[in-house]
Amino acid sequence: MHDMSAPAVHHHAPPTSFIRKHVFSLDHKVIGKQYYDMALVAAIIGMILSWIMRIHLAWTNAAIPGLQLLSKTGAPGGVLTPEYYLQLMTMHGTIMVFFVLTTAPFAAFGNFFLPIQVGAEDMPFPHFNMMSFWVTFTGFIVLLASFFVSDGPTLGGWTQYAPLNAVGAIAGPGQGMGVILWMASIALFCVGQLLGSLNFIPTTLDLRTKGMSLMRLPLTTWAWFITSCMGLTAFAVLMPACILAILDHVAGTSFFVPSNLVISDQLQQHSGGSTLLWQHLFWFFGHPEVYIAIIPGIGIVSHILITNMRRPLLSHRVIIYSMGALAVLSYMVYGHHMFVSGMNPYSALAFSFPTLIITIPATIIVLIQIFSLYGSKLRINSASLFALGFISMFVSGGVSGFFLAQPSIDIMLHATYFVVGHFHMVMAVAAMFGIFAGTYFWAPKMFGRMMNETLGKIHFWLSFVGAYCIFMPFHYLGIVGNVRRYSVFVDDYLQPLLPVHKFITVAALLTGAAQAIFLYNLIHTRFWGKPASDNPWEGTSLEWSTTTPPPFDNWGGKLPVVYHDPYQYGVESSVGDYVMQASPEQVKTENDEQ
């Protein structure tokens, strides 16, 4: 026992005013919750948009009550125009990818738990951290503002391909001011995530408490650390790309406008640029981005499974190395999004190979998780169920990646529902399940109250079955040749597929409605839930060593000292079958390294 009594020095005093406490807070825990709540609002908006799209796809002429209020020209009488369908689709994709899948698992949970799990009092640069949230939030508002400008949001899809992103209003509704707002929003988002990464990396490396060696960091910490390393480099490339696109709009440049481009029978004045350039810049960011969305989920799910299996994974290190390999390889594969873009076919080959290689670390992670589950007495609760759901979705969605990784097959499947199904399962739903798992698992620590388990399990089964009902048929549709981004299916060969679309829409509406259970559970828990103890799941990592909810400086003036590896379960100690990282108790452990 040493240093346990040493007073910790907190570098900023607890705030007293409401604004400093809850709005412009420097406290990483408050910032984490702000990110969480923003992601929650974004997810609800994104989901409602997907409902509108699905209803329109299945019942093309059905009027959606109230929709005309959002846009008189886009939805006259509540029926979507094809352009407005694309505009809503773009907003759905952008909101979900950037403001839900990137912020919730990484920025929200990471902000709240990374400093606690390494045994720090806060991030090293709290002002940057506060700016990180508020810049991201401003980006979100700027994006939403595009709903209310003259001709609505951009219709270019979340990838914003050139040249439509650069020629202005002539390219369609929303392609003028809508694109400018989109680009500005994403550039702001990039700055916000950069500021976040500037905090996450030094927190992990520099602010670890005594005894917390790198290999003693929990897998969640590793996941957030690796993700922030990617965020540091990936967003820094997207930001100038967005600014160049804005210049194309406002300054008359032509970075993304090729020569002799005719749009709506008009020869474009600006010329000389390259449409491929945008794709290169975008996907150089875009592919790491999908790992930015999924790696925190891998960490969260591993953490939750270990706690509920009451034993560590087969290998702690290999999971870490595999996540690192995913991060590195993700920069080498981005060209697989561009197989049919007209780039040199040899480059397609060069990008296909690492794309197949990257499945190896992903497979290793999943196999370790599954083999660790084998024979374990898993405690079934909402968190562990969603963790299992994550693995299921990640595998099911990942398998179709093998097909898409091969240029010859991708030529047929490109821009069909197969691709849509693939990334929705492997990235969107899987990451979403990671968020849900994290919420059920950490709500006691974040909000001081227990989520309702019965509602949680109902929520899981409805979401799990529902997600498969929605996204599995996407694959079949894609193989048949159903192209994405069509707002109506009038072609002969698409007509027989309408019943499938109707089934998907019904499933989507029901699955979406099931999320109301989660929302009710979350809100009810935050205000009226059963108060949580300090360590309700009998976990070992440092977040369970502090009180619930954690004090302002996380540790009440005494920094913890770490004595054990992160996951010492299945041992005999004075508290049960586990020994906490911060417990000085000496127990016989199988794999404590020091």
Add this chain to the structure above:
Amino acid sequence: MSQADLTMEGHTTGLTLGPAFSIPTKKFAMWLFIIADTMTFAGCLVAYGFLRHGTADWPRPFHSITNVALMTFVLLTSSLTMLCGLRSAKAQDKAGAFRWILITAVLGIVFALLHIREWLGLIGEGMTLFKNPWGTPLFGASFFSITGLHLTHVTCGIIALLAVGVRYNGGRYNADDIEVLGLYWHFVDLVWMFVVPLVYLLNLTH
């Protein structure tokens, strides 16, 4: 004032493991920022190379390297004076360090003025973001974007030099802060050493 200060002492008090690379957290964060900024510049320069390579009528309008050589000389000298400032700061020579920082800032301003003069000259010859008398409009667009991004960095650097210098002189900042700022300044200098060959020398008339 920040946890960085706390962790610098972390080694001795045993409160934390201490910084990973035996450097203060602020300095580490500056290195991280430099990595991110490198990606930003790399993205722009690669985009420039991509466009240049793919354009048949890429112009080569620059006749002389006098101005750019002068600018490079000024900026390189400012890195040297920055180093002198840091040496003085480490030697507790506060007045000397402050003087060197001011000289660095003045050299930065001279660089910016030379750069703006060059811009105005090119604009006078008819070169803008979207057209120029020599060839593809992309030339002006990429020239002004890349040098503009660099000039923005220089401008931020000058402001930071003055702000940090004044606070250092007032006793609020110490030699470590000078060093962190110096990292940024040298980085801006280093980027220029990529901009000069790629944007200027490659586009010399021959």
